[in-house]
Amino acid sequence: METPLRVVVIGGVACGPKTACRLKRLLLDAEVTMIERGSLVSYGACGLPYYVEGVFSDLEMLSRTPVGIPRDADFFRKVKGFKTLTGVEALRIDRRQKTVRVKHLTTGAEEDLPYDKLVLSTGSRPLRPPISGLELDRVWFMRHPEDARSLVKRVEEEGLRRAVVIGAGYIGIEMAEALIQRGLEVSLVEMADQIMPQFLDYEIAALSAKHLRQKGVRVILGERVLGLEGESKVTGVRTDRQSVPADLVVIGVGVQPNEELAREAGLQCAPRGGIVINSHCQTSDPDIYAGGDCVVNRSTDPACRDLLFFPLGSTANKHGRVIADHIAGISSPFAGVSGTAICKAFDYNIGRTGLTEKQAREKDPDIVTAIWSGPTHPHYIPHNRPLVIKMVASRRDRKLLGVQVVGPGEAAKRLDVAATALFFQAGVDQIANLDLGYAPPYSSPLDPLAAAAHLLLNKMNGIARSISPLEAKERMDRGDDILLLDARTPQEFQKMRLPHEKVVHIPLGALRERANELPRDKDIIAFCMLSMRGYEAQRILNAAGFDRVWFFEGGLVAWPFEVWTAI
Amino acid sequence: METPLRVVVIGGVACGPKTACRLKRLLLDAEVTMIERGSLVSYGACGLPYYVEGVFSDLEMLSRTPVGIPRDADFFRKVKGFKTLTGVEALRIDRRQKTVRVKHLTTGAEEDLPYDKLVLSTGSRPLRPPISGLELDRVWFMRHPEDARSLVKRVEEEGLRRAVVIGAGYIGIEMAEALIQRGLEVSLVEMADQIMPQFLDYEIAALSAKHLRQKGVRVILGERVLGLEGESKVTGVRTDRQSVPADLVVIGVGVQPNEELAREAGLQCAPRGGIVINSHCQTSDPDIYAGGDCVVNRSTDPACRDLLFFPLGSTANKHGRVIADHIAGISSPFAGVSGTAICKAFDYNIGRTGLTEKQAREKDPDIVTAIWSGPTHPHYIPHNRPLVIKMVASRRDRKLLGVQVVGPGEAAKRLDVAATALFFQAGVDQIANLDLGYAPPYSSPLDPLAAAAHLLLNKMNGIARSISPLEAKERMDRGDDILLLDARTPQEFQKMRLPHEKVVHIPLGALRERANELPRDKDIIAFCMLSMRGYEAQRILNAAGFDRVWFFEGGLVAWPFEVWTAI
Numbered sequence A, B: 001m002e003t004p005l006r007v008v009v010i011g012g013v014a015c016g017p018k019t020a021c022r023l024k025r026l027l028l029d030a031e032v033t034m035i036e037r038g039s040l041v042s043y044g045a046c047g048l049p050y051y052v053e054g055v056f057s058d059l060e061m062l063s064r065t066p067v068g069i070p071r072d073a074d075f076f077r078k079v080k081g082f083k084t085l086t087g088v089e090a091l092r093i094d095r096r097q098k099t100v101r102v103k104h105l106t107t108g109a110e111e112d113l114p115y116d117k118l119v120l121s122t123g124s125r126p127l128r129p130p131i132s133g134l135e136l137d138r139v140w141f142m143r144h145p146e147d148a149r150s151l152v153k154r155v156e157e158e159g160l161r162r163a164v165v166i167g168a169g170y171i172g173i174e175m176a177e178a179l180i181q182r183g184l185e186v187s188l189v190e191m192a193d194q195i196m197p198q199f200l201d202y203e204i205a206a207l208s209a210k211h212l213r214q215k216g217v218r219v220i221l222g223e224r225v226l227g228l229e230g231e232s233k234v235t236g237v238r239t240d241r242q243s244v245p246a247d248l249v250v251i252g253v254g255v256q257p258n259e260e261l262a263r264e265a266g267l268q269c270a271p272r273g274g275i276v277i278n279s280h281c282q283t284s285d286p287d288i289y290a291g292g293d294c295v296v297n298r299s300t301d302p303a304c305r306d307l308l309f310f311p312l313g314s315t316a317n318k319h320g321r322v323i324a325d326h327i328a329g330i331s332s333p334f335a336g337v338s339g340t341a342i343c344k345a346f347d348y349n350i351g352r353t354g355l356t357e358k359q360a361r362e363k364d365p366d367i368v369t370a371i372w373s374g375p376t377h378p379h380y381i382p383h384n385r386p387l388v389i390k391m392v393a394s395r396r397d398r399k400l401l402g403v404q405v406v407g408p409g410e411a412a413k414r415l416d417v418a419a420t421a422l423f424f425q426a427g428v429d430q431i432a433n434l435d436l437g438y439a440p441p442y443s444s445p446l447d448p449l450a451a452a453a454h455l456l457l458n459k460m461n462g463i464a465r466s467i468s469p470l471e472a473k474e475r476m477d478r479g480d481d482i483l484l485l486d487a488r489t490p491q492e493f494q495k496m497r498l499p500h501e502k503v504v505h506i507p508l509g510a511l512r513e514r515a516n517e518l519p520r521d522k523d524i525i526a527f528c529m530l531s532m533r534g535y536e537a538q539r540i541l542n543a544a545g546f547d548r549v550w551f552f553e554g555g556l557v558a559w560p561f562e563v564w565t566a567i
Helices: A015-026 A045-052 A059-063 A075-081 A146-157 A170-181 A203-213 A259-263 A313-327 A357-363 A410-423 A428-433 A448-461 A469-478 A490-495 A508-517 A532-543 B015-026 B045-053 B059-063 B072-082 B145-156 B170-181 B202-214 B260-264 B313-327 B359-363 B412-423 B427-434 B449-460 B470-477 B490-495 B508-515 B530-542
Strands: A006-010 A031-037 A083-086 A088-094 A099-104 A109-115 A117-120 A124-126 A139-141 A162-166 A187-190 A218-223 A225-229 A236-239 A243-245 A248-251 A255-257 A288-290 A295-298 A341-345 A348-354 A365-374 A384-396 A400-407 A482-486 A503-505 A525-526 A551-552 B005-011 B032-035 B083-086 B088-094 B099-104 B111-114 B116-118 B124-127 B140-142 B162-165 B186-189 B218-221 B225-230 B236-237 B243-245 B248-251 B255-257 B289-290 B293-298 B341-343 B348-354 B367-375 B388-396 B401-405 B482-484 B504-506 B523-527 B550-553
Touching: A006 A015, A015 A031, A015 A075, A015 A117, A015 B530, A031 A088, A045 A059, A045 A146, A045 A170, A059 A146, A075 A083, A075 B401, A075 B508, A088 A259, A099 B412, A139 B523, A146 A248, A162 A170, A162 A236, A170 A187, A170 A248, A170 A341, A187 A236, A203 A218, A203 A341, A203 A384, A203 A400, A203 A469, A259 B202, A288 A313, A313 B427, A348 A410, A357 A365, A357 A384, A357 A400, A365 A448, A400 A410, A410 A428, A410 A448, A410 B412, A428 A448, A428 B313, A469 A482, A469 A525, A469 A551, A508 B072, A508 B186, A525 A532, A532 A551, A532 B015, A532 B218, B005 B015, B005 B111, B015 B032, B015 B072, B015 B116, B015 B313, B032 B088, B045 B059, B045 B170, B059 B145, B059 B202, B072 B083, B140 B145, B145 B248, B162 B170, B162 B236, B170 B186, B170 B248, B170 B341, B186 B236, B202 B218, B202 B348, B202 B388, B202 B401, B202 B470, B218 B255, B236 B248, B289 B313, B348 B412, B359 B367, B359 B388, B359 B401, B367 B449, B388 B449, B401 B412, B412 B427, B412 B449, B427 B449, B470 B482, B470 B523, B470 B550, B508 B530, B523 B530, B530 B550
Parallel strands: A006 A031, A006 A117, A031 A083, A117 A288, A139 A248, A162 A187, A162 A248, A187 A218, A482 A503, A482 A525, A525 A551, B005 B032, B005 B116, B032 B083, B116 B289, B140 B248, B162 B186, B162 B248, B186 B218, B482 B504, B482 B523, B523 B550
Antiparallel strands: A088 A099, A099 A109, A124 A255, A225 A236, A236 A243, A341 A348, A348 A400, A365 A384, A384 A400, B088 B099, B099 B111, B124 B255, B225 B236, B236 B243, B341 B348, B348 B401, B367 B388, B388 B401
């Protein structure tokens, strides 16, 4: 009788259980052991902010199946057929002997687990910023169900009121919303001059931050946190400019891969961290696989050679399948990641895929961008909402490079279509041609993503001459001798305005007749509520012989700065 | 001075205005005239069922801009810069003289409009079924705002109670929902043995029809309507099996292209109807373009040579852009259609793209299909809902051929991703690799579309052995000596069951221990609520040495037939 294949999986949260479960379905006789340092396995850590927010009240749901069965060692043994050891830490790998030295944390006993194939799914851990006071009471990293449980318990029992969240990445924003929804006062402190600095371009981040502020979050940008204040309990957060009072602090400044075990075993790791894997998730030792938050990924864009640390539950899940398949002799190569991410922030959906403008410019300055804003549905459909899309493309070959979406409108659908298009190295022309599902409850006849592609094509073809809201604001602030042409209706103009003395209001319908009121010796920057009438104004003025006309993209909906509104 | 280019656009609803508007933005000096037989132009006909339903109450919204400006001749002149003639019918085209003979319907006067470029956007008209009684009062075709206005008015004023909708295509289903929401009794009569026979496979249609019935629609399938009954007002619908009482009748049995003008001018039309165009929307006369509902489209799949009559507002909009661009000297070739369509039916979203199984089998029998059902979000997210996805692929090259989605879960997003993947001739393996946006408010870590692709791959790789619900039902009905293995929890089993005497209930967690209770000489068909535990049961039994094990796809959620439920 053949000896069954022995597989040891280190790490039991996401990629680990996925690998082990699938492996047992593929190789019915394999002897699979999953070890986990903590007491819980297979929990949905992404759900923690939603528990804090009160979206669901039973934290146990995060570690149960949809029908309520705990995903514990017993479940994995009975249902999935593999062994799970909790409270067991992997100390080191002996690649020659093919064993893992493990320690049972409750007893302190150590043993060697032999393996034929080893899977590292050791995950990541929160970055600890180099500041004082991290050891104080009422300071949380949001990583484990226990973090969320204790935070909620103490907020309720001790009536904590003032929260400071350090770091405006995804976790920071989700936690800021969660704590506001719980009724706390929330300050969000970010060192960069924008929220989500790794993920969004400045103006998209500014638009998102504007929404956070409207929802009551005090967003503090461009301030470095120097330390946490307080004796035993935290009482404040000291930045390089101020001290922000705090009853509790949540730190979300990023995560780093748990790669030490791999590094010590001599496996190749990326210079900036993360285990390096091939498309089958093999490390530099072909008998050792790695997946999930502890690895770096390649880009789905074959032209991109960067290694991307982009830890996400979705990717961890894919890695698990790829690893199990390869161990079982099935080739299911992993194509890499496109840099897709999405985050809910109150009524806004904020997503991105591919490269931001900033990232794209670092690789190749010859790019073109467009910011489009518009409705997601016909205007007679009540759930119609505005959406802002920023599209980045290569000017030379007209390939899509990246998309950012933000706003109350249905953003996730457009993000996923954009991510799919990127995966296939789509040209912008192709995006305009996609045959997407249309019926009034679901979309405008022309999908927002196609509309954004049209704007970009119009720019590339020299028909639309537009500038970004950022450039418009710079020209306004600089005191340039420009004229801002508001092409909206009088009713709209009564309700909301751009607060600038150089705004001239001529509704689009009157522009052909009244064009001669405008000066020919000034730069005219047209705009409207969204993107369309500003563009039409530009074309109407072009037809009337005006050469120095632009419009600013996205209109007032995408304007990340102040506007004047009638009370 | 150069003579400006004269462009005549025939038809003012969707493609026509889009063409004229864009053309004036591109060619600032062009002389563009749009003619329309009716009195309204540029209205959103797709919105009619939603007006009937009461989703919005001001029918004028359909022919106004989002800020409330009527899209009439005055608007198009002032804002867009072209001439619109309403109440003007095109009688014939003189291609040699390059003129269109038109008739002013109010005065009866005729004249010739000269053109350099002519655009046919003549749309489509409802098919009139060959039955008696179409001339009766209270019989509606739902095509023009006036149809919706008069229907709602008379339902309200005359207290009409019983509606019969003839034809279970998209319009029929939307109207059935609209009338139920208005409080009427609704029968939906369809000649085929399923709803949406052109669009869906039988079991997906059956699942949708089950939902329509749950919402109170009396769905009558497989009955041919022979005539409408009544003296002056309609009183009933006579089929080949029964007479259905009716206070009003809505007919939605399809549309046909208005191609007569083109055909009489000698332009190439498809044998089964529709003007033939090239990728620039040029007809067989290069100075005459056509777009919108009056044309046939090519498929985005280069291997497909069929001409597709697939009239949709989204496609009409794209055609308009392509036509205007080509007239202006810009090449923006239209890639064709992928056969994407979506329809809301109460709480269900029903969509499809590419080929159905039936359509695919007609082209190449070597295909493989999978029906997956599962949640759209993590189970702790309250707006998590189930979704059913049917995927059709070529077995030889593993290319995706088509996708159908149905259920209360977020379907439109997955449909659009599938349509995008199809556009790029994706392989099923690639769909499993897409980097789609993941955060708990938006999706499960493994997107439903990727999960469906996994099932299909597992089938192609011989790991999952599954049959469709249809095949399972056939085997049950045939009295085959099979055993149905319900792998759900006791709690689930208490609430809902498959009503069949051969069901054995063993929860998945007990199956490894209790496998020996099962017979080895019978075909075992496992199932669960969704798709996963049935599959796991198959693998567990395989591991225990059972060879004759399958699971039926999609579980009870995708089961289109009766189930027993505890009250």
